Amino acid sequence: MGIGFAIPITMVKTIKEQLIAHGKVDRGYLGIGVQQLTQELASYFNLESTDGVIIARMDEDSPAEKYGFKRGDILLEMDGKPVKSVDHFRNIIALSIPGTEIEMKVIRNGEQHSLQVILGSVSETEGDRLVSQDVIEKLGFIVQDLTDEISAKFVYKNIQGVLISNVQAGSPATLAGLRPGMLIIEVNRSNVSNVAEFDKAFQASQESKKLLLLVRDRQLFRYISFQLE
Structure with missing residues (x-):
């Protein structure tokens, strides 16, 4: 082709x-x-x-x-x-x-x-690393905790969630419409307020191979789903 x-x-x-020296x-x-x-x-x-x-x-x-x-x-x-x-x-x-x-x-x-x-x-x-690294590799985006400064910048006052800080070009996340600055409020219908909770919820989705996110883009809300391979 x-x-x-x-x-x-x-x-x-x-x-x-490394293969020769350590196998x-x-x-x-x-x-x-x-x-x-x-x-x-x-x-x-x-x-x-x-x-x-x-x-x-x-x-x-x-x-x-x-x-x-x-x-x-x-x-x-x-x-x-x-x-x-x-x-x-x-x-x-x-x-x-x-x-x-x-x-x-x-x-x-x-x-x-x-x-x-x-x-x-x-x-x-590997046993202790954050699952968000797996999110980067599989879906192509990074999340971070929502600070007061970031909340003010993106008009997310008095709201809990994790902020999408980076999205890789051409990744499944990009194709699904995710962009930096969006806020993830739920993972598989469970509220998340920090990266640790996001990681835990993402880990739970590994068995079902299905991931459902509730995303807020300033004043707009929408669900985005992924099929995990």
């Missing part, structure tokens, strides 16, 4: 070396969820460009939390090399061997900081 797929040679080499592939783990910097976000943070990615989610007891990263930090460089995109960042972390020490340059509150982090292992955290 004329369709081709390409895999970067550096990725193939890394996987091959398996163990991915590096930092414990954050990132999103691409848009022009609007760059303007909000008083940045002159959209280079880098912003931390939208922080896993509890993760290497990122241990070494001083904060939600809202903007990652610019890793070991002196610019962070080009969300996919670029994820590939670097995933293909790094657990225990690797990385120096990262971040912007926090308008000031640059250098942070050293030692990566953990995905295999050691």
Whole structure:
């Protein structure tokens, strides 16, 4: 059909070396969820460009939390090399061997900081990691807790739910009409007020393979369903 797929040679080499040395592939783990910097976000943070990615989610007891990263930090460089995109960042972390020490340059509150982090292992955290990571992989969107500042910005005063902070282009979430800024109020007819409750409700849907979301977009409400593979 004329369709081709390409895999970067550096990725193939890394996987091959780990298979030869250990018989398996163990991915590096930092414990954050990132999103691409848009022009609007760059303007909000008083940045002159959209280079880098912003931390939208922080896993509890993760290497990122241990070494001083904060939600809202903007990652610019890793070991002196610019962070080009969300996919670029994820590939670097995933293909790094657990225990690797990385120096990262971040912007926090308008000031640059250098942070050293030692990566953990995905295999050691899979049992405890948030299910929202599975949502990212399967459906292509990220959620975050609703803060007072965000509630005011999106006119969600005195409302509980989790905010959709990022949606991957071309993902099932995009095709279903989900967009950043929407609020998820229910998962499978159960109210959710934070990411932990969202994760728990999503986990419960794994058995039925069906996911029903009640979503609010400012003053509009609608149900969106997904069939989980």
